[in-house]
Amino acid sequence: MQNLLKTPTxxxxxxxxxxxxxxxxxxxxxxxxTGCGKTLLAMEFLVRGATQFNEPGVFMSFExxxxxxxxxxxxxxxxxxxxxxxxxxxxxxxxxxPSEIEETGEYDLEGxxxxxxxxxxxxxxxxxxxxxxxxxxxxxxxxxxxxxELRRLFRFLKDKGVTAIITGEQGESTFTRYGLEEYVxxxxxxxxHTVYQQIATRRMRIVKYRGSxxxxxxxxxxxxxxxxxxxxxxxxxxxxxxxxxxxxxxVPRLDTMLGGKGYFRGSSILISGTAGTGKSSLAAHFxxxxxxxxxxxxxxxxxxxxxxxxxxxxxxGIDLGQWVEQGLLQFQNARATLYGLEMHxxxxxxxxxxxxxxxxxxxxxxxLIATASEAEVKSMxxxxxxxxxxxxxxxxxxxxxxxxxxxxxxxxxISSLMDTWLLLQILEARGERNRGLxxxxxxxxxxxxxxxxxxxxxxxxxLRDVYIGLSGVLTGSSRDNQEAKDLAEALDCQQxxxxxxxxxxxxxxxxxxxxxxxxxxxxAEKDDLIRLINKEKLRNDTLLLDRQAMxxxxxxxxxSAPLSTIKNNELGASK
Amino acid sequence: xxxxxxxxxxxxDRWLLRLYVAGQTPKALHAFANLSKLxxxxxxxxxxxxxxxxxxxxxxxxxxxxxxxxTLVRKLPExxxxxxxxxxxxxxxxxxxxxxxxxxxxxxxxxxx
Numbered sequence: 252m253q254n255l256l257k258t259p260t261x262x263x264x265x266x267x268x269x270x271x272x273x274x275x276x277x278x279x280x281x282x283x284x285t286g287c288g289k290t291l292l293a294m295e296f297l298v299r300g301a302t303q304f305n306e307p308g309v310f311m312s313f314e315x316x317x318x319x320x321x322x323x324x325x326x327x328x329x330x331x332x333x334x335x336x337x338x339x340x341x342x343x344x345x346x347x348x349p350s351e352i353e354e355t356g357e358y359d360l361e362g363x364x365x366x367x368x369x370x371x372x373x374x375x376x377x378x379x380x381x382x383x384x385x386x387x388x389x390x391x392x393x394x395x396x397x398x399x400e401l402r403r404l405f406r407f408l409k410d411k412g413v414t415a416i417i418t419g420e421q422g423e424s425t426f427t428r429y430g431l432e433e434y435v436x437x438x439x440x441x442x443x444h445t446v447y448q449q450i451a452t453r454r455m456r457i458v459k460y461r462g463s464x465x466x467x468x469x470x471x472x473x474x475x476x477x478x479x480x481x482x483x484x485x486x487x488x489x490x491x492x493x494x495x496x497x498x499x500x501x502v503p504r505l506d507t508m509l510g511g512k513g514y515f516r517g518s519s520i521l522i523s524g525t526a527g528t529g530k531s532s533l534a535a536h537f538x539x540x541x542x543x544x545x546x547x548x549x550x551x552x553x554x555x556x557x558x559x560x561x562x563x564x565x566x567x568g569i570d571l572g573q574w575v576e577q578g579l580l581q582f583q584n585a586r587a588t589l590y591g592l593e594m595h596x597x598x599x600x601x602x603x604x605x606x607x608x609x610x611x612x613x614x615x616x617x618x619l620i621a622t623a624s625e626a627e628v629k630s631m632x633x634x635x636x637x638x639x640x641x642x643x644x645x646x647x648x649x650x651x652x653x654x655x656x657x658x659x660x661x662x663x664x665i666s667s668l669m670d671t672w673l674l675l676q677i678l679e680a681r682g683e684r685n686r687g688l689x690x691x692x693x694x695x696x697x698x699x700x701x702x703x704x705x706x707x708x709x710x711x712x713x714l715r716d717v718y719i720g721l722s723g724v725l726t727g728s729s730r731d732n733q734e735a736k737d738l739a740e741a742l743d744c745q746q747x748x749x750x751x752x753x754x755x756x757x758x759x760x761x762x763x764x765x766x767x768x769x770x771x772x773x774x775a776e777k778d779d780l781i782r783l784i785n786k787e788k789l790r791n792d793t794l795l796l797d798r799q800a801m802x803x804x805x806x807x808x809x810x811s812a813p814l815s816t817i818k819n820n821e822l823g824a825s826k
Numbered sequence: 827x828x829x830x831x832x833x834x835x836x837x838x839d840r841w842l843l844r845l846y847v848a849g850q851t852p853k854a855l856h857a858f859a860n861l862s863k864l865x866x867x868x869x870x871x872x873x874x875x876x877x878x879x880x881x882x883x884x885x886x887x888x889x890x891x892x893x894x895x896x897t898l899v900r901k902l903p904e905x906x907x908x909x910x911x912x913x914x915x916x917x918x919x920x921x922x923x924x925x926x927x928x929x930x931x932x933x934x935x936x937x938x939x
Contacts, residue, residue: 353910353922355914355918356912357912360893362846362880365848366887366892391894
């Protein structure tokens, strides 16, 4: 069994959703409302065929003139004239004006077939576009003839073996106003241009593709300077790789809070906080650190211009300008309301594909959310995050929470998709607002549960411990006050101790002096006593001598007892 | 297949008609027969019919903006007019070629003289 052969369109994304391209050698119907990009898609099919696959093409236009087409597509960077000169393209403008044509009997559209056949043969074309063949219905009144001829035309195209695109205007209840789908049964692509809340989004859907698998969703597509691009962004499933590599946050203290090493590579980080809490500054640190490591960063800014961000980050000592100059950092600035959510996704997708960053910043993601319903946001974000994870791109999204909401209000929708969630919160007390940083969650790593004070200084972000004391959590000047107070108290206590020590010392000295005085007194008294004893002894001696002398004189016997007494007294005195 | 009247006519009166066909199909032959008859009746020989076979000159289909066959183009007098079909509806061919109004115009001009 031979598979259906396909002709690659070369249009970004379209070949993916059609699983290889349009059915080869068969016509494909592209239908949609006015201005949905039918002509562009068809022309790009030819241009890419000519330039990328060397397949010449014929563009038969029933609406725009050849030079108009050339001008229109020059603005998209396609040089049709060059392709025409190289015989890779033929543009045939079919002029139809019912007022100039008078029908007088039987006719057929052999002329059209001859023109087409000649166009195909002259450059050996492989691709054909008929844009918009329905114009025939307004040019000719005999619909029976017309329908028979159309059938012949499509048969003719198949016989020629060309891969054709037929465009058709959307009808009220049919895909095309004149039921072209009746003739083109192989592949039908529907382009849609919807406006939701005044924001237009282009979408594409493959209605049918006989004999081939194809994506059935509505895929958003984009028309820009590079032409047409479809984003086959579907939910990629949960089988993306998980890296163990850690990358610094750019704020050393925050690394410590996240298990000492920072974020996981390829993880998604949400920084939420109210206005002015320093979300962008934190993001800028991350970018700065990544660029300093030589990694490429893509910064999607939905609120500020590139120059504004660079200037503002200068004030906290970060020079992002140098990274832009070195080509490591690219800004994508757009207002969130510029286009719909899907379209933002497409634009971001495209930018990522072109720049190949290793880190992406979306600042702020909440602006995008405002443009769509909750369900859409979740679907879009999960697709975006799946995509980034698949590519191992670290994504840092900031989220502006409304002040009135609860602390951790940050879109419940998206927070569950995020691996790391940092909350920046204003701590308001005593007439000042200070910033506090919490790690609400961080999957797969131990992380600090403490609040840190977040200070934006000239040298960037600094995280400081907050004061946790009897009077609660204090930050800013209150914390400084409290710390000063504590210091004063400690000093005071120290002084008291010293004072008491000196007192004791003094008392000790006083007591010692008293002891000395008492001793002195005691010694004095003792001296007195000795002196008295000596005096008494002397008197006794004298008395004895007198008595002896007297006895001698009286010639009495020598007494013994008093003598011993004297000897004892002599011992005591000598002590 | 060209019929040219011998007497030189003023540009006002000279008719240049071109019939586009693709081969000698019954419709093409029909158209040529109808056209010849009609011209003889209404233009009194002051006309020229050129038949273009697109099978031989396919580029002319693009250059002259031909879609339906057979197509009759009134090249002169200006402005260019196109009539498609086998020209079997004579009334409509006359309207399409603007033959009656031209006569009226001639009459008006002669009235002025």
